[in-house]
Amino acid sequence: MHRSASTVRHAASRATALTRQLLAFSRRQALNPTVLNPNRAVTDVEQLLPRLLGEDIRVVLALAPDVGNIRVDPDQLNQVLMNLAVNARDAMPNGGTLRFTTTNVTLDDTTVLEHAAMRAGAYVAVTVSDTGVGMDETTKAQVFEPFFTTKDTAKGTGLGLSTVYGIVTQSGGHIEVDSAPGRGSTFTFYLPRTEAAEDLAPPVRGPETPTYGTETILVVEDDGDLRQVLQEGLEALGHVVVTACNGTEALQVCREAAFDVVVTDVVMPEMNGRELSERLTVLYPELKTLYMSGYTDDIIGPRGVLESGLELLRKPFTVEELARKIWEVLHARETLSRQLEIDTRKELIVVRPVEQVAYRNIVDSATSVLRHPLYDASFSVLIDLRGVRLGLGPREVEALIAALETSDLKPPSRVAVLVDSPRETALVLLYKQRVTFHATQVFSTEEAAHEWLGQCM
Structure with a gap:
């Protein structure tokens, strides 16, 4: 059944927005910071929460209208907000209230003492609080540790709050938690405030390629x-x-x-x-x-x-x-297949790859050669690897041989390989030792390779 174009666009747009928020992040991921207003980020995330939280959780926004801008990776900020929302949801199995608050905070030399590891300066504080089950002191002390979780293994990996901590810290901020059993939890993270204007430039798009398909x-x-x-x-x-x-x-x-x-x-x-x-x-x-x-x-x-x-x-x-x-x-046309020459008169197939060639390219190229309408298993094959680096190891060599052995396509009976480096020579020799379905020889000159192929015919 075909869906209407508007339905497709709507679903794609909704899923695109969700994907941007739900992608997993590592604390070691490279940042792409930009200047943004935190109220906008909270509002964007709030629109996605009904699907994530369910009908039993009410979302309340208390956003300061004069809150300052921050410089942060927008996707990672959204991930922080989403992870904290998921944590709150899991703490309220019977429903409750999830509240987002933003405010400007200035810490001087005295007030900064109340916040460990923070420096005096201008910040934006974003608070995410819930009315859930809360945490005891032991749980609170471990809540940001990787793989620590109070959930069943099927419901959580213990990386959600660790990821939040990593993103906030890597962004130059600080996060704190206040909680007690039966009183819910409040997470507050602080990010440095900036006087720079919000970056509202649209993203630069590359050349358009089709997105709709039937694959x-x-x-x-x-x-x-x-x-x-x-x-x-x-x-x-x-x-x-x-x-x-x-x-x-x-x-x-x-x-x-x-x-x-x-x-x-x-x-x-x-x-x-x-x-x-x-x-x-x-x-x-x-x-x-x-x-x-x-x-x-x-x-x-x-x-x-x-x-x-x-x-x-x-x-x-x-x-x-x-x-x-x-x-x-x-x-995409593969590099190897672009370098393919088939001479039916000489019964010769020549493959001349360029630069670095990975295992996937080799398998795809071999398949395209064996399926080529001019291919004949009686033809000789010359592979010129001079100046080429093979992105292979011994395991990939074994896998390549296995792929050819199990294929329903008949491989050629003889293959000459031109090489000019010790590493590629060793890999081809390993292939020669293991392969059984055709004769393989290694050469340093094209003349010697052609001479051997001619003698084999």
């Missing part, structure tokens, strides 16, 4: 709220979306259905996004992968998703930005 997408995300929002937003744009909460579930889902692309978080428990993609590529060589993450390079780099040729979308993003990136991933 079948698997979204792998361990955050339940975000997973639901991404599914709703992409479905509103016409896509067919299936979700999985971790790598194990994603592997099972892929055995039951076919997908055009997998959109996966990078940092997940048990199996990270790169490991999932490698396993899926062995089973389904043509399946595309788009990674998404809100972590900085020092966190995701060791997981192998920063290599050239891999597609990564940085959080925070909107559903429309995600849809455009999916379109680019599905329709």
Whole structure:
């Protein structure tokens, strides 16, 4: 059933707004600060809360009309407000009142002593209070510690308030909590006030690419709220979306259905996004992968998703930005395939990649060669890797061989590889030692490679 265009736009817009607020943040994430008014941020978040809180919780805003501006990353500020709202919701299982307050605060050398770790100066104080169950002193002392939680493991990771603390601190602010059993909780965070005018410049957009589509997408995300929002937003744009909460579930889902692309978080428990993609590529060589993450390079780099040729979308993003990136991933021409030459007269296939080539490129290029209408398994293949760095390791070499072995496509019987660096030579020799379905030789000159190929014919 097709939804009307207005319904699609409305759902996409709502999901886009929700996504911007619900994306998970790390305390080590890079900041993108801008000057904004906190009242605007609170008002924006308040519009999203009915869906998040339910009907039993009343939201009250008490915003000072003269409150000053602050310099902060707007997405991270929204994340702070959302996390505090979720914490309040969980503290009021039978309903209650959630109150947001903003006010200007100036601390002098005397009053600053009442606030540990703060300096004298002009601040904006934002208070989020609830009428929930409250906390005892022991809980209060640990409330900002990572992985500390009083909730069931199915309901919380213990990172929500730790993330709040990290964002506020990294933004040059300070946060305090006042609570007692049966009296609710009040969180107040202070951010430095600035005299600069609010930055209302519209975001700069790149070239437009289609957002509406009909592709079948698997979204792998361990955050339940975000997973639901991404599914709703992409479905509103016409896509067919299936979700999985971790790598194990994603592997099972892929055995039951076919997908055009997998959109996966990078940092997940048990199996990270790169490991999932490698396993899926062995089973389904043509399946595309788009990674998404809100972590900085020092966190995701060791997981192998920063290599050239891999597609990564940085959080925070909107559903429309995600849809455009999916379109680019599905329709981009791969570097390797652009360097493909097939000479049917000489029965020779030549592949000349450039610069750095990642595992995903190699698998996609090999698939495109084997499916090319001019391809014949009796042809010889020459791969010129001179001046090229392979974004591979021994595990990827093994996975590449497994992908070719399990494919329904017949690989060529002989492959000559030109290399000019010790590292790439070692990787190709490893491939040669392990592969059994064709003869492979390594050469340093094109003349020697052609001579060997000619003798094999």
